[in-house]
Amino acid sequence: MPLAALALLLALPATPGESVRIAVGRFPDVVEVKAQGLVVIADGTSAPADKGYVRITAGKGGPRVAGRELKADVVRLEAPGTLALRGHTYHQRLEVQWRRYDGKPELLVVHPLDLETYVAGIVSSELPGGWPLEAYKAQAVAARTFALWQKYRRLDLPYHLEASVLDQVYQGVEREHALAQQAARETMGEVLTWRHLVAQAYFHASCGDRTESAREGWGTELPYLPGSTCGTCKLATRYGWNARIARADVDRALAPLLGEPLVAVSVKGRTASGRAKGVLLAGKTKQRTITAADLRRLLGYSTVWSTFIDKLAFEGGALVVHGKGSGHGVGLCQWGARGLADDGVGYREILARYYPGATLRRAY
Ligand SMILES: [Zn+2]
Numbered sequence: 001m002p003l004a005a006l007a008l009l010l011a012l013p014a015t016p017g018e019s020v021r022i023a024v025g026r027f028p029d030v031v032e033v034k035a036q037g038l039v040v041i042a043d044g045t046s047a048p049a050d051k052g053y054v055r056i057t058a059g060k061g062g063p064r065v066a067g068r069e070l071k072a073d074v075v076r077l078e079a080p081g082t083l084a085l086r087g088h089t090y091h092q093r094l095e096v097q098w099r100r101y102d103g104k105p106e107l108l109v110v111h112p113l114d115l116e117t118y119v120a121g122i123v124s125s126e127l128p129g130g131w132p133l134e135a136y137k138a139q140a141v142a143a144r145t146f147a148l149w150q151k152y153r154r155l156d157l158p159y160h161l162e163a164s165v166l167d168q169v170y171q172g173v174e175r176e177h178a179l180a181q182q183a184a185r186e187t188m189g190e191v192l193t194w195r196h197l198v199a200q201a202y203f204h205a206s207c208g209d210r211t212e213s214a215r216e217g218w219g220t221e222l223p224y225l226p227g228s229t230c231g232t233c234k235l236a237t238r239y240g241w242n243a244r245i246a247r248a249d250v251d252r253a254l255a256p257l258l259g260e261p262l263v264a265v266s267v268k269g270r271t272a273s274g275r276a277k278g279v280l281l282a283g284k285t286k287q288r289t290i291t292a293a294d295l296r297r298l299l300g301y302s303t304v305w306s307t308f309i310d311k312l313a314f315e316g317g318a319l320v321v322h323g324k325g326s327g328h329g330v331g332l333c334q335w336g337a338r339g340l341a342d343d344g345v346g347y348r349e350i351l352a353r354y355y356p357g358a359t360l361r362r363a364y
Contacts, residue, residue, distance in 0.1 A: 035079035063098040088172035123180035136183035137347035145201035204327025206236030212329035216271040224358040232339025238326040
């Protein structure tokens, strides 16, 4: 190897080249970004933004900057530090992509960043501060694995991951904390695999003692997600929860499915972990069964926290739901990982508990 090339290699940053593209926002008409030393790159030119601020609007045929419609669909924004967009801050780069969505122009903002920085951000956004390091490390491996799996199934899309609970919650720089960064660093490049492929490392807030199998949760048979005994998430905020939903709200959400007022609601069938499979909606003359997952969607994910429903019945003027755990219940239980880490269990063992049979490997 020529000496110059070797010198160049040695000069490369220690962080490996794996990167991800996160969709951080979609705007129907205007995007405003602020940053110190902000540079706007589009149509083959690069110019410093006036006062470190740029306003991009969705023109009919492309993005508009300073009243001028650009030829290119993408405007790149770069800064030496962080860029501020709608209450969040992001590292160094954003891309504003003009596109048509449902026939209307919109601006999609994508944040390209290296995977390790992203993992630290996810750990910070998904888990509160003050937890033991091994829990953060288990979450770091799960988040990295999930991100890589999503990336390679969305390579031809403008972005790989949503910044919301649809994928993994990413809230930008301001949420990053030191232990999350340490967890990413100490597990750098480590991913869970199954038969040499990147695993689908789902995770959720708390399971309520038993995680759900991928087969019953998603309808997909994944041998490393058979449903596990957890038992260490009793400290979870929503280990046990109650919801009281006003009759009028229940009718608005569910009666149209039945075509008549609801008289009774009950759990119909349970999965091996004990979660509700279906929910029977009964009227005076008709009955209909919906999935418990649909019940959550229709009544609100932050009202019915899981499908681990112990009790479901009309009481007085409301539907009363008693349940356990929070989230879909598949894969790593975050509060359970914390409980294990509190007991001195290391991240490899924590991962083996929730993804039994999956192999931990260094991808880079
Ligand atoms: Zn659990």
